[in-house]
Amino acid sequence: MNRQTKAAILRAGIAAPSADNSQPWRFAWSGDDLDLRIDASRSGRVSDTRYVLSDLAAGACLENMIIYARSLGYVADLQTFPRDDDELWVARIRWHRDPECDPHEPLAGAIEQRHTDRRFPWRGPITTDMQARLDAQARLIPGQRLYWPQTPREKKTALNVIRQAETLRFRSPTLHAELFSSIRFAVGWHSACEEGLAPATLAVEPPMRPVFQALRRPSVMAMFNWLGAASVLGLRSAWLPIRLSPGLCLLVIPSTARSDVLAGGRALQRVWLEATLAGLSVQPYAAAGILSLGFVPVEPVFQRPLARLSSALGALCAPGHGLVFLRLGHAGSASRDRSGRRGLASFGDFQ
Ligand SMILES: Cc1cc2nc3c(=O)[nH]c(=O)nc-3n(C[C@H](O)[C@H](O)[C@H](O)COP(=O)(O)O)c2cc1C
Structure with missing residues (x-):
């Protein structure tokens, strides 16, 4: 592999999504072997204890690289979590040319187009054909599947679980601090930034922007919470956009083993790329699934509502973990x- 090919593969990798745009990836080449590691300085925050969010981002990055390299005629021999005593080392990828490999890889064309869209309302329909296409992409990664709430009761439960989790992100001081620390208010409401969340990407209505920005202070958030601000924010950030969108599905992983979470990230990325090819907009909501796993150290006062949320989510999509x-x-x-x-x-160091 020449330098340009290696760089192009890495560029495909970093186009992947990551929670709060943390980009927690490190790369190292030895010959044509590539090591993918989690960046210790950009992982392990409160919601990322046990690296669930980082492993999802690593899986998405890995899948992008595999898809892109395949479009160039390379296949990947993959060894995941090569060493038990090195928790940050996610994968070693050995690339080789395979004359049998079919380089026709439509998903490669969506790698640069895919992005998170937080606007609403969106139009439908999401046809059963479309659902089947997305299901098929998830199932290409062994053990992974999508769950689609069908009945009005299932839809209501899903919506409530998401709303409650999003509300908790504003109510819990720990989660509030984590959420607002990833928003780069310094760049203003109209610019992009190369790491973290640019305010412009959050789709906050112009009149609400000063209030939202003021809520980054814990004391202001606590005061507004007396007036029910967390619930209003949960409604605005989750309930309303989902009610006004035609499709909602849930990535379900078979277990919380890190290899299954990594595989979940790969499936998530395939689904998202397929949706992008079909012209769909996508916004992930991860709080409900992540908080339900019970790894996130929230304040004791929130543990009982969290346990209820977790069992509602579990009952909805069993067997497995809705993430x-x-x-x-x-x-x-x-x-x-x-x-x-x-x-x-x-x-990484690519010299
Ligand atoms: C594991 C994971 C969890 C995410 N959770 C959320 C979420 O709860 N809400 C949200 O709006 N975006 C979420 N995102 C989207 C990221 O914020 C987004 O990927 C990142 O800012 C990069 O932007 P891009 O997807 O447009 O490239 C998540 C992404 C990943 C990979």
Whole structure:
């Protein structure tokens, strides 16, 4: 592999999504072997204890690289979590040319287009054909599947579980601190940034922006919470957009073993790329699934509601663990506000 090919594979990798745009990836080449590691300085925060969010992002990054390399005629021999005593080492990928490999890889064309869209309302329909296409992409990764709430009762439960989890992100001081620390208010409401969440990507209505920005202070958030602000924010950030969108599905992983979470990230990415090819907009909602796993150290006062949330989610999609909801639909126009990426050189030493 020449340098340009290696760089192009890594660029495909870093186009992947990551929670809060943390981009928690490190790369190292030895010959044509590539090591993918989790970046210790960009992982392990409160919601990422046990690296669930980082493993999902690593899986998405891995899948992007595999898809892109395949379009160039390379296949990957994959060894995941090569060493038990090195929890940050996610995968070693051995690339080789395979004359049998069919380089026709339509998903490769969606790698740069895929992005998170937080606007609403979106139009439908999400046809059963479309659902089947997305299901098929998830199932290409062994053990992974999508769950689609069908009945009004299932839809209501899913919506409530998501709303409650999103509300908790504003109510719990621990989660509030984590959420607001990833928003780069310094860049203003109209610019992009290369790491973290640019305010422009959050789709906050202009009149609400000063209030939202003021809520980054714990004391202001606590005061507004007396007036029910967390519930209003849960309604606005989750309930309303989902009610006004035609599609909602949930990525379900078979177990919380890190290899299954990594595989979940791969499936998530395949589904998202397929949705992008079909012209769909996508917004993930991860709080309900992540908080339900019971790994996130929230304040004791929130543990009982969290246990209820966890059992409601478990009953909805059993067997397995529902990890990331995806809101889907057709936006009327392309979204202008996109998250940036750091320069490639910051992801490792490539000399
Ligand atoms: C594991 C994971 C969890 C995410 N959770 C959320 C979420 O709860 N809400 C949300 O709006 N976006 C969520 N995102 C989307 C990221 O914020 C987004 O991927 C990142 O900002 C980069 O932007 P891009 O997807 O447009 O490239 C999540 C992404 C991943 C991979």
